[in-house]
Amino acid sequence: MARTAIEFRNVSKQYANTSQYAVAGVNMRISEGSFITILGTSGSGKTTLLKMVNRIYEATSGEILYFGEHIHNLNLEEYRRKIGYVIQQVGLFPHMTVEENIGTIPQLLKWDTDTIAKRVDALLELVCLSPLDFKKRYPRQLSGGQQQRVGLARAMAADPGIMLMDEPFGAIDAITRQNLQEELIRIQRKLNKTILFVTHDVNEAFKLGEKVVIMHEGTIQQFDTPYGIITKPANGYVARLIETQDIVQRLKVLKAQSVMLPVDPQLSDCAFRVGTEESLHNILTYFLENDQKHVLVEDNRRGIVGKITWEQLKGSTRQGKVLSA
Numbered sequence: 001m002a003r004t005a006i007e008f009r010n011v012s013k014q015y016a017n018t019s020q021y022a023v024a025g026v027n028m029r030i031s032e033g034s035f036i037t038i039l040g041t042s043g044s045g046k047t048t049l050l051k052m053v054n055r056i057y058e059a060t061s062g063e064i065l066y067f068g069e070h071i072h073n074l075n076l077e078e079y080r081r082k083i084g085y086v087i088q089q090v091g092l093f094p095h096m097t098v099e100e101n102i103g104t105i106p107q108l109l110k111w112d113t114d115t116i117a118k119r120v121d122a123l124l125e126l127v128c129l130s131p132l133d134f135k136k137r138y139p140r141q142l143s144g145g146q147q148q149r150v151g152l153a154r155a156m157a158a159d160p161g162i163m164l165m166d167e168p169f170g171a172i173d174a175i176t177r178q179n180l181q182e183e184l185i186r187i188q189r190k191l192n193k194t195i196l197f198v199t200h201d202v203n204e205a206f207k208l209g210e211k212v213v214i215m216h217e218g219t220i221q222q223f224d225t226p227y228g229i230i231t232k233p234a235n236g237y238v239a240r241l242i243e244t245q246d247i248v249q250r251l252k253v254l255k256a257q258s259v260m261l262p263v264d265p266q267l268s269d270c271a272f273r274v275g276t277e278e279s280l281h282n283i284l285t286y287f288l289e290n291d292q293k294h295v296l297v298e299d300n301r302r303g304i305v306g307k308i309t310w311e312q313l314k315g316s317t318r319q320g321k322v323l324s325a
């Protein structure tokens, strides 16, 4: 079982000279290697929650633990290096090249020049920027999306296990944003980082998060998988938030594995096969374009693990809500 990377124990934050708590009584465990999105409207406490993790803000009460250790007992500088931080305004140093920006922390850590150069190239490749084309450029010579990629590479330079991301794609056009989201999913799966990602965009939260934290007025309304939230909203607030997503969007965020029915693993059936991560939207499209009654769900390692029927999907869309598998 995955270890708990970050734990909040009854954490509250009240800023000086304010009457309300920005964050109130938060309890939550974040497993190592998980991708968590924090969703809520403006002022709901998302950024405050995130900034308490890397101690930009201190909690007024409660405890935050890093792999079981109270974060106050850790050396602040060493602790911060284990935590990458990416924000909307990127914050690249304008007078430094891309290469120098990414190499800032490795330089501070006194890595040798060769190791830094190799690390910069590897990180640029990882965020899909050609090292040859980009490493000598200055931030002003990059588009917003490219700057954000460099910001991500810089945050990952010293290989932190945890990444805090505060609306990193907020100021980026829709198409570039989609590409960046997909790349971030790929990077997270490849490197198994623990990511806490703040957004006020419902689609982004549901697309990226294995689990979504829904915040309102400083408290957690629900902390669950997208499937759990869509099918069983914890209260009226969450239900209203989910209603802002139309049926197509909901089908896009739900994966085959979350609704499949069990099947005999020995089943030899020629039905069309989809991966466990396939979206219900794509499966519905397949049913509409092909005269088939079911698809089989296949896992790379385990083979056939389930099936999804046309009736199952049709019934759920006709009711105007998504499945209760």
Ligand SMILES: Nc1ncnc2c1ncn2[C@@H]1O[C@H](COP(=O)(O)OP(=O)(O)OP(=O)(O)O)[C@@H](O)[C@H]1O
Binding pocket: 015, 016, 018, 021, 022, 040, 041, 042, 043, 044, 045, 046, 047, 048, 049, 200
């Ligand atoms: N430095 C501060 N001093 C006083 N109050 C603050 C400070 N920072 C935030 N707040 C207040 O705390 C509450 C939560 O703010 P926070 O920035 O955490 O919300 P958020 O959900 O991240 O909002 P947004 O999406 O607009 O960034 C708000 O009422 C805000 O006005």
